[in-house]
Amino acid sequence: MAFTPSATEALMYITQRPDIAFVRGEGSWLEDHRGKRYLDIVQGWAVNCLGHCPPEISHALDVQSKLLLNPSPAFYNLPSIELAQRLTRSSGLDRVFFTNSGAEANEGAIKLARKWGQLNRSGAFEIITFRDSFHGRTLATMSASGKPGWDTLFAPQVDGFPKAIINDIDSVRALIGPNTVGIMLEPVQGEAGVVPATHEFMAALRMLADEHGILLICDEVQTGMGRTGTMFAFQQSGIVPDIMTLAKGIGGGVPLGALLARESVSVFVPGDQGGTYNGNPLMTAVGVAVFDALNAPGFLDQVQARSRQLSNGLSAIADRHGMPGERGLGLLRALVLDRPDGADIVLAARDREPEGLLLNCPRPNLLRFMPALNITEAEMDLMLAQLEEIIIQVRATA
Known part of the structure; x- marks a missing residue:
């Protein structure tokens, strides 16, 4: 079926959702009904440990x-x-x-x-x-x-x-x-x-x-x-x-x-x-x-490597922008912001063109990161680079 916002009226209202519908996913990426791709760092709130639609x-x-x-x-x-x-x-x-x-x-x-x-x-x-x-x-x-x-x-x-x-x-x-x-x-x-x-x-x-x-x-x-x-x-x-x-x-x-x-x-x-x-x-x-x-040989070693990459990347962003820092364990981490603009960053990341970035903001001054455990090194680098661009963009227009 073709997605239209009016088609959602049959669903009980329990949360505010954007006017997009995801139709397919693979690994760390989602695609919506318009064909736009998103790098997903939420993964269903840490649900999709192997990413979307793993073989x-x-x-x-x-x-x-x-x-x-x-x-x-x-x-x-x-x-x-x-x-x-x-x-x-x-x-x-x-x-x-x-x-x-x-x-x-x-x-x-x-x-x-x-x-x-x-x-x-x-x-x-x-x-x-x-x-x-x-x-x-x-x-x-x-x-x-x-x-x-x-x-x-x-x-x-x-x-x-x-x-x-x-x-x-x-x-x-x-x-x-x-x-x-x-x-x-x-x-x-x-x-x-x-x-x-x-x-x-x-x-x-x-x-x-x-x-x-x-x-x-x-x-x-x-x-x-x-x-x-x-x-x-x-x-x-x-x-x-x-x-x-x-x-x-x-x-x-x-x-x-x-x-x-x-x-x-x-x-x-x-x-x-x-x-x-x-x-x-x-x-x-x-x-x-x-x-x-x-539990395959080397899998958790890669999780630990990507955890260090995420932790180091978030710490570097925090240092460059005067933020308190980052915290967490493994691939469940948070960037603590120096101001309550987390929701604005999440919105700007999702609306980014030509590809979006899906982030989570459980507190106004904090972003939470829950990527697929098999996210690649290149995808993690891409996310960190896009994140910093978005933070700069949001704060330049504030």
Whole structure:
């Protein structure tokens, strides 16, 4: 069909979108209905870890779609078993429950922790989370999130999520009480503006959880699957959580998530957890293909090389234009601006001719970068050069 703005009226309005429709993508590039190309540094908010339409995913979908789509979660299927084995072996955790999204995985983590608390901590149910955190858009995960205003958006919120401060271990310790069952955090707070938890803080959380006999839950929806240069971000801190959640990169663009836990924490019984599409072979076959691509010899070495290139390039831009600097882990990074013109930069980048550049601005004074993990050195150089041109252009007309 031909795209017209009026054709979008059948869609529910949930966000402001520009009057363009993307029709195809390949690697780090998208093309809209007019034929204009865009270098995509957002990649579905860190979803497309192998870029747009990678051959590994296309092949997995083609093969599996001719074999079996969904026998129902009441039965085993081979791709889900194969992916579960890969995830447990690489993470050090023991059990996997597959979901369709990160919010669903985090909702499952909350339920699992509360069930464990019923059995092991006299009904303890509180999970300490963090200010400015983001865990999803269900009622429970919105309540767990520390995003300002979310505690009243769909009030009343779900109780049981006291908020600590990232990288402040004393703020966590002060919230632990008889009703505490766990601590839940993102190793890098993405929506907050790419704020990493320090390795020292992660290690201190592990020790604190062990000291009090409570659970440590890592929300690796955005940081997992190679995004930070290791398979999982927690591995850089030398710890293993009790529960971990995954989504985004695990499916490389298809709806897939996962809840992982230690054997001793895997206390669900039949009827506690489920889902019509959970662990279906079509999506988990893609997960197997993505996992194997990320773990191919040299792949994560290239992620780390591109991470250094991005970090150095952003630091150089910051130095030349008097900005505070850059931060992040791996290929999840942010450029901290010296003024609140991030939205103007994003708009100018998208409208750039003849080719656009897709950027993300989670805060007015900050740009977030989430490129495909297999972005090339040349594409990264092109992005950095275009970014600086756009910053100069925007500020010359301000």
